[in-house]
Structures are given as structure tokens and as C-alpha cells.
Amino acid sequence: MSAASTGRTESTLGWTREGIAERVAQDIPNGSYVNLGIGIPELVARYVPAGRTLVYHTENGLLGMGPSPAAGQGDPELINAGKRRVSMMPGAAFFDQATSFAMIRGGHLDLSVLGALQVAANGDLANWSTGADDAIPAVGGAMDLVAGVKRVFVMTTHVTKEGAPKLVERCTYPLTGRGVVTRVYSDLAVIDVTPKGFKLVELAPGVAFDFVQERTGAPILRPTPRTGA
Amino acid sequence: MSAASTGRTESTLGWTREGIAERVAQDIPNGSYVNLGIGIPELVARYVPAGRTLVYHTENGLLGMGPSPAAGQGDPELINAGKRRVSMMPGAAFFDQATSFAMIRGGHLDLSVLGALQVAANGDLANWSTGADDAIPAVGGAMDLVAGVKRVFVMTTHVTKEGAPKLVERCTYPLTGRGVVTRVYSDLAVIDVTPKGFKLVELAPGVAFDFVQERTGAPILRPTPRTGA
Amino acid sequence: MIDKRVASAREAVADVRDGATVMIGGFGEAGSPIELIHALIDQGAKGLTVISNNTGTGLVGLAALLRAGRVRKVICSFPRTAGSTVFPDLYRAGKVELELVPQGTLAERIRAGGAGIAAFYTPTAAGTPLADGKETRAFDGREHVLEHGLRADFTLIKGRVADTHGNVLFHRTARNFAPMMATAAAVTIVQAAEVVQAGTLDPECVVTQGIFVDRVVHVPSPALESALNEAGASYP
């Protein structure tokens, strides 16, 4: 927790995944309706600044989702989209899948935070399949979320385990959606997707711009200098 | 009530409207989900034979509708599609308009009983507009009902007040739906709509076939004789 | 803290612009948000497109909004009702445009608009004048009509109870169009006879979820069209 709250570890350059989550959380306004993808994006809920209330949507049919109970506790039929037991907050409501995806597709959610295999400079996202021949294809609600939610944040390591860029000129994996990503939060930087391509918002502490650019498969525009007051 | 239960009045040949309603009610099986059109069709509910339970749907959002309360009684927000106050029966449920018309359009209702301006030999129905220039067009749920409900019964006088046939070769008024009517119950006869056109099911007491045919704008087939036991 | 309450109906409708599209809940008087409509009359926006099932009766509520000359167009399934004279008179005088839509298609178009469904094929109205000029297509040999989703700038609805997050329960057949309309507008405003803290309502029974609601106004004793009409009321 102390490593997370400093946003760094000693052994790795840039943000830890907790550090990324903390950075994402800062950008979510009070009162937002948010869907956090299964896995790493779920960490964001731990770092919401004091005084802000977010309402969490889980696409299997709950608005007002609360934290997971202790292991072995909870209700096996009160779960999130990752099929993990959760709790509910005051003001929660249950509903069916048609209603749940009406919320998503109809543009009612303010934000979705998702993982990625690849993000392209034009905002294309690939996060559901590597297209491998022996893979069991499974998509869940990912395509609905990127098609419908107002803003899509991606949380990801900047490169794969093998060191290949995940921010690329064009996705080579099967797409989840076209032109859907708003902003990428990696361990190295926060980068917007703009009509002109990737654009730097912020570097992780101690990370240089060139270091990020070298690990990115497409040009990154430098931030527009702030002028005047 | 005694005139109704004999199905006749002294002054008019054929069934009274109560008599028609009673005749319709005989043909509705126990457990049917039924939508009764505004006005005369509502009479049917009074004549359901003992031992049968029908569940009434009103398209403004109630399944399990019960009779109207005494004048001045009841809840102004517990109404039927005719905007009259009603009651609810055990097992009733309220729902929104999308759900209500999912019931209708999705073929979940067994039967709708509607009034008519004209019914054609091919099952076309006109019952929402005379097409008059100064009329305020208003359709409500009529087109949804005829498009979606499994069987559509029409309750009508056999001819207009001016004596013109309401059962015709082709409707001249704007259609509510094409090929939608299952059966017509008039003051003079019960007539099926078949692939070959109108076909007599039953004459009202004291009414001759030729009398009905003369007042009908298309040929009526005689019933198929019942053979053997 | 999330608290969608606003102090008054007046405040709730303050930003309705001229030319806005406004969905208004209700089937007959059941569910008609009269206090919000009256606030909209006071507010003065004109050239409105109103999406509603009916056009009101007497000289109050929806009929009063029409009578005040604020409505350019009505999208509606049943614009004449016993006791409705305002719309018929305006319509005959050519002072209001009407888009007539079958009731179930109206409900489904609003639902589609709120659910991100651009358009859908329905069998309703196929072969009738209400399909004139519309694209049709056969599915399994049966003709269907292409209908488009509807959206609005504002939705005005009446609930029985709302909480501070905007979750809403309705009263009997007053529910009708409100749940779909709540989903289909940029700004959804609910007047509720009772307003409670989030956490009070049973999460299994919430009908309209707070995500669809922007503003909650407490109107403790909402007026009914029939009662106002019996009393000979007119608005303003």
C-alpha cells in the first residue's frame, strides 16, 4: 500500500499497477457512473480520492456495486462481471441484461476502464482475442462497453512481457472496437488519443519522453504548452 | 341482464350487443391472456362462463385487470386503455409500455377482441380512422394488437347505422392491419375469416343465412357439414 | 455524495431552450407530471417538440402547454381523448404538426433511443397508412417496417418515490412511458411525491435506475388532471 501510494516501486521505472490505478482514479469526477473491467482495472476503486462518490456498474446486472467481501463470505449470486462476489452500496439496484446493456450502449455510463492487448493511434482497441488458432473465443461485454460508454480509459503496461509496444500504429489483433479509446494510462505515461494520434498528457515520475516514444509503435505528440494564466 | 342472457331482444333481429359479448365469451378457453378493446368489447368480461379464469391485459401497463369500481371510487392512476378506473386481480402485475407491447407484439397474448369499421374477406381490418379530412388521427395500440396477438376477434354490428355492410370484399377505410382478423362476431352471425374468405360458423337465433349474406359485402361460405361421429 | 435533488420544479426546467424536444410521461392523466409541465409553461420555452402518448384534457397540464402556443410538433399515438379540445383545435387550424405513431412503436422507439439501438424492424403498421414512405422488409415472409430510435433533450416524468441517487418507483398504471423516457433524454427530470435517501429503496424493486435520472423534484401532493378539470381550473 505504501508503494502504491507513492505510485512507484524501487525496482521498476514508472508507475506500478497500483500507481496507474491511483493516477486513473484522480481523473474520475464525483458522481460518475463507472464500469471497471475485470482484473487490473478493478484496482481503481481503491484509490478514489476522499470526498468523491462513484457509482460502479457491473454489466451482469448491478448498479451501485461495492467491494468484495472477505474470502468465503458473501453471496454466490451477488457477483461482478468477473464472477467474483461483491457487495452493494446504498442506492444500489438490480436489473436484467437488456437493461444493463441499454445503460452501456445508450451512452449512460460516463466511463469504462479496460485492459488492452493493443491500442492504435486512431483509437482502435484490441482486448478480447489474440486470434490464436487454439484459443476459445470469448468476448463478453467488451464490445458493448467500447461501443457505448462515453469515455474509454485503457490501463495497461506500456509494452508486452516480450517488450513489444502495445500502443501501435494499427492493431494486428482482432478489434474490440474502432476509434473507441479516449485515453491510455500505462506504467510510463498518460497518453490521449486525439484526431492527430497519440498525444502525451503526463509522464510517470522519472520517465523521459524519449524513453516512452522508443517503446511506442506510433508517434506521440508532445503536450500543447499551456499559455497565459 | 335477462335480455342479455337470452341473447336477444324482442325489437331487433339477432343478438344484442350483450348477446354478442356472451357468445364471444363462450369461445375463450380457461387461462387465456386477453386484451379487450375499448368500448363494446369490454362487455365480454361480464359473460365469462363460471369456472373459467381469464387474465386481462390492458396495454397501458397492467396484467390481471379487474372490474371498474363504482363511479367516483377507485384510483385515478389505476386505469385501463380507455382511461377508465379499474381494479386488479390476485396475480396482477404492473409494467412499462415497452414491456406491455412486448407482450402484444411478441405474440404472448392469446386473444384480442376489437371493434371494427370494416373487415375484409382477406382478414384486413379497418378500425382506427374513417380517413375523413377533419378527423384528428389517433391510433393508440390498435395496430400493435392486430399485428401481434395470436387471435383477433372482431365484435361489431353487421351493418353500419346507414345499413352499409361492415364485412366487405376490400376495406375502403385506412387499414389497421392486413390479414389479421380471425373471426367476426356480429349481431347476425359468427363468421370465420379463412384463406377462402368469409365462412359461416353460426347464425344468431332466428336469423337466416340469406338474410346475413344480403347484408354482407362479400360471399360467405356455408359451414362444412359435420360428418360421422 | 450524490444528491440529484433540486429545490423546485421551476429550477428543474430552467434550462429548457426554445426548439427543444421534450418527452412527457403519462397515459391519460396517469403519470402526467403536471407540476413540471406548469413550470415549463412559466419558464416560457417555445417551438417545442413534445413526445407523449396523449395531448392532455381540459385547460391544464399538457393541454395548457399546447394552448400557450409553445409546441411546434407533437409525436404521439392518441392525440384525441374525451375532454380534449385544445389539440384538436390547434391541429385543425394548422398550428401544430403531428407525427402519429402506434403506441407500441412509440414505446419501442423511445426505448431504442435510450438503449443505443439506432433502428428496428417491427411488424406493427405494415400495410397501413402509418407505414407510408417508410422502408419495409420481409422477415420470414412477413413485412416489417423500419422504425428509428427517438431521443430528446429533456424528459419530464412523475414518480411515486425517488431517492437522492435518482432511483424511482412509480404508482400503478402511472408507470407507462416513464421508464423508457427516462433513458432517452439528455436531461431527465423526475417529480416525486416522496423523496428518500439512497439506500431506502429495495434494490430488487427499483424500476428506473438512478443512472437515467438527472434531477429530482419533491412535489408532495401532485395535482390530477381530472380533479383540476372538475374544478374548472386552467393554467396559467
Place this chain on the structure above:
Amino acid sequence: MIDKRVASAREAVADVRDGATVMIGGFGEAGSPIELIHALIDQGAKGLTVISNNTGTGLVGLAALLRAGRVRKVICSFPRTAGSTVFPDLYRAGKVELELVPQGTLAERIRAGGAGIAAFYTPTAAGTPLADGKETRAFDGREHVLEHGLRADFTLIKGRVADTHGNVLFHRTARNFAPMMATAAAVTIVQAAEVVQAGTLDPECVVTQGIFVDRVVHVPSPALESALNEAGASYP
């Protein structure tokens, strides 16, 4: 008198034919009607097309139905889950066909099937491999995919409480696909932990209305996939 109760799960599924299409409720184990699925395994129908969000875990419920070789095709959004091996093995062996559908599109297609909507245009999956071969069309400059309604011969779902008319309440996130599936089958079968007389449930809170339900089976203590799997169970 209307009474939709049947004596047992076995009786409820007795008429499922070979080659039937069966919708099965549940998201993961939440809402999975295990007793009805097991009764279907006992019953023996084969060549089934199953429409469900997942494909089960371990060797019970949906996974057991697949393992018994009864399923020809699965229409599904997420056929692999931690702990699911039966479907992946069958799929890799080419012994089961898969139609992969985004979760929201699956829900909407089932709703459309039940609501008499032949097809609809959705933005979901536009530009992805899941739109390959499908008709697309731009609305307001945005590409949409034409998707068709889904219907089934049977639906199997799990409720918390049902009444004798077939009105159903669900338990928390066990609701998921059940309300839509209930509307989209020729025969809808509900297993419910509690069965009550019509008139017991609050008409304002009914989630699935009796008109959509054909058979109600009382299963007082339904099994959970996770508990069966922890106990090392397999079916039959």
C-alpha cells in the same frame, strides 16, 4: 383457476425434443437452473442448440449437459471461464459449434425475439470480426450492424419466488438473462426456491410477468455450481 405448477423438474422438461433450441439463464453460476439442466440430462434429448451466456464450470449443470454430448451448438458470449474445461475440450475437438455474440447483443437479440422485433441495428461489434458477413448501415454517420431476434423452443430459468400464475422474482445478480429468455421461448420453465399463491407478490415488484411463464417447478434448495464443484461432484 390458473395454476402453472408442475410436480417435478423431470415432468417440466419431459417434452423437449431432439434438436430443440433451449435458452438457459445464468451468468456464471448466478441464476443457473441446475436442477432443470440435470433433469434435461436425465431426459435424454440430444442435438440441442443452447443459448446461454457461459458454458458452465466443473462437471455439473451446463458443463455436464455439454459433457453428455447433448449439445450440437452453443450461442454464447463467454464460453470460457476459470474452471471451464468441458466446452473448450469439445470445441477444440470440433464436437460443438459456437456462435459467439457480444453479451449486450445477445441480451438484445433475445429481448427482440420475445418482443416481436425481427431485427435491429446496433453499433456494438461494428468493424470487428464479429460483424464479418453481417449487414451494416450508417446512422448519423456511425456504422451499425444488423442483428436478428432470437427465439427458442424452451427456456429454463431459476427464480427466487414464483406464484401460481407464473409471476417471478429473482435473487440479486441471478436475474441477468432470465427475464428476456422468459419472453423468447415457446415454453418457459421456471424453477423457484419458493412458490406462492397468486396475489402474494407485490404487483409493483414483479420482474417476470406470468404471461411469459408456462411451468413452475418448486426446487426448495437449489444447488450452486461452486458448491458442487468444491465437493467434486459430477452429473449424472
